[in-house]
Amino acid sequence: MDEKSMFLEVKACLEAVLQEGKKASNVDIQLMLETSQRCQSRIQQLAAVEKNSQHKALFEQLQANVQSHVSILLAKIDQLDKPPSDPSTDQQVPSVASSPHKSSNGIEDRVPESTGKKDPQRRAAIEETIVKKGGLTFQDIAGLHDAKETLTEAIIMPLQFPQLFTGCIKPWKRILLYGPPGTGKSRVAEAISAEINSTFYCVSSSDLVSSWVGESEKLIKELFQHANSQPEGRSVIFIDEIDSICRQRSLREEEHTRRMKTELLKQMEGADNSSSSEKIFLLCATNCPWELDSAFLRRFQKRIYIPLPDRDARISLIKIHTRDNNLQLTDKEWCYLADSTDGYSGSDIANMTLGALFGPIRDLRMAQYWCQTAEGHLTPCTPDTPGALNSRMIDLPPDKIRPRQVQIGDFIKSLQTHRRTVTEGDLVKFKEFTEDFGENG
Ligand SMILES: Nc1ncnc2c1ncn2[C@@H]1O[C@H](COP(=O)(O)OP(=O)(O)O)[C@@H](O)[C@H]1O
Numbered sequence: 001m002d003e004k005s006m007f008l009e010v011k012a013c014l015e016a017v018l019q020e021g022k023k024a025s026n027v028d029i030q031l032m033l034e035t036s037q038r039c040q041s042r043i044q045q046l047a048a049v050e051k052n053s054q055h056k057a058l059f060e061q062l063q064a065n066v067q068s069h070v071s072i073l074l075a076k077i078d079q080l081d082k083p084p085s086d087p088s089t090d091q092q093v094p095s096v097a098s099s100p101h102k103s104s105n106g107i108e109d110r111v112p113e114s115t116g117k118k119d120p121q122r123r124a125a126i127e128e129t130i131v132k133k134g135g136l137t138f139q140d141i142a143g144l145h146d147a148k149e150t151l152t153e154a155i156i157m158p159l160q161f162p163q164l165f166t167g168c169i170k171p172w173k174r175i176l177l178y179g180p181p182g183t184g185k186s187r188v189a190e191a192i193s194a195e196i197n198s199t200f201y202c203v204s205s206s207d208l209v210s211s212w213v214g215e216s217e218k219l220i221k222e223l224f225q226h227a228n229s230q231p232e233g234r235s236v237i238f239i240d241e242i243d244s245i246c247r248q249r250s251l252r253e254e255e256h257t258r259r260m261k262t263e264l265l266k267q268m269e270g271a272d273n274s275s276s277s278e279k280i281f282l283l284c285a286t287n288c289p290w291e292l293d294s295a296f297l298r299r300f301q302k303r304i305y306i307p308l309p310d311r312d313a314r315i316s317l318i319k320i321h322t323r324d325n326n327l328q329l330t331d332k333e334w335c336y337l338a339d340s341t342d343g344y345s346g347s348d349i350a351n352m353t354l355g356a357l358f359g360p361i362r363d364l365r366m367a368q369y370w371c372q373t374a375e376g377h378l379t380p381c382t383p384d385t386p387g388a389l390n391s392r393m394i395d396l397p398p399d400k401i402r403p404r405q406v407q408i409g410d411f412i413k414s415l416q417t418h419r420r421t422v423t424e425g426d427l428v429k430f431k432e433f434t435e436d437f438g439e440n441g
């Protein structure tokens with residue numbers, strides 16, 4: 001197997017493990033283990049042939065990370081192989097991949113509902129969802145002007161100028177962001193947390209569903225109570241991937257999911273009726289709004305469509321994701337990039353851009369001739385460059401080496417391997433949903 005295939009396999013394995021681990025139910029832990037082990041052995045092989053000491057150290061680091069992941073999975077499998085513990089004892093590991101228990105009706109069920117985490121554990125889990133202020137702001141989000149405006153009015157202004165929102169002007173309380181995957185919904189939420197001073201809880205529904213079987217409804221109740229009791233102004237609760245909790249009712253729906261939905265609806269209603277109604281702002285996000293139960297949909301005062309980036313936003317996206325890099329692009333080349341990325345989501349563009357940024361790094365490994373820059377750094381050049389030094393990268397002082405500028409050719413190559421991931425069919429579904437329920441962001 002050549003080096004490139006090994007790289008691709010490591011990448012595919014890591015993605016497969018992540019994907020499996022993110023599933024809301026029926027996580028195949030054995031598959032995760034086997035894939036992680038395969039990944040580990042490939043990394044080992046890559047580390048063995050790698051000549052660059054920095055790259056080798058990176059491989060070793062990655063190898064150690066995957067190793068610890070493998071140990072966790074082995075411990076989990078070991079735990080699941082043991083008979084279920086006494087319900088009165090605490091369950092230490094979240095049941096992300098609990099072994100299926102056959103219930104009396106023969107349907108596979110998860111951990112018995114009564115196995116409970118104790119209050120301190122739930123409290124700790126809630127406190128873990130509180131987001132510390134990060135560095136990301138609205139400036140780091142391309143496009144989405146209307147969405148940013150609405151969210152500023154809904155969340156940021158009422159917190160900064162509560163005196164403006166009196167009488168009939170009541171701030172919004174519940175907003176749903178929906179749109180194709182990778183358009184920046186989670187990123188917008190992260191940016192809001194940095195713009196406000198009050199407590200911001202970021203909850204991923206798939207974690208809630210998979211780790212807290214039978215406990216999720218208590219967790220939701222306590223989350224809202226916690227948010228209500230915060231001293232400083234209005235708290236924001238962000239529930240990402242809300243569709244994993246609030247799917248339309250179905251006959252096959254499990255009891256704990258039903259109870260969790262009921263609790264969430266109750267909390268949303270409670271926020272309307274209680275005296276503390278101004279204390280919580282609920283922001284939710286989903287990639288598939290049509291799967292939401294209509295009872296939930298109705299309770300969002302605004303449903304904002306977060307679309308694919310338009311032409312200007314696509315240029316801003318590339319600029320944001322190359323902010324710290326050295327680009328050499330003409331105006332015409334920028335236009336070419338904006339046109340060629342039509343239909344790409346923000347994350348498609350981020351990935352494509354990252355692929356392009358690797359071009360100059362890849363060239364370093366192949367380079368045979370180097371010239372000195374004005375700052376005294378060494379950068380690849382052609383053999384006929386005056387003063388060109390013939391050397392392999394590995395023989396040069398690492399701190400002197402600088403990659404060449406990123407050029408249009410790097411983007412063209414990357415565009416060939418990074419395609420759009422959102423289909424026309426998906427967009428039609430969003431368009432129809434927006435006509436029926438939403439507003440454009
Ligand atoms: N509008 C945007 N501005 C800047 N980066 C974006 C934008 N949309 C997506 N991205 C990039 O794509 C990644 C995934 O975005 P994310 O917010 O997780 O998407 P979503 O939650 O809509 O699925 C982000 O980490 C960021 O790198």
Ligand SMILES: [Mg+2]
Nearest residue numbers: 185186240285
């Ligand atoms: Mg998201």
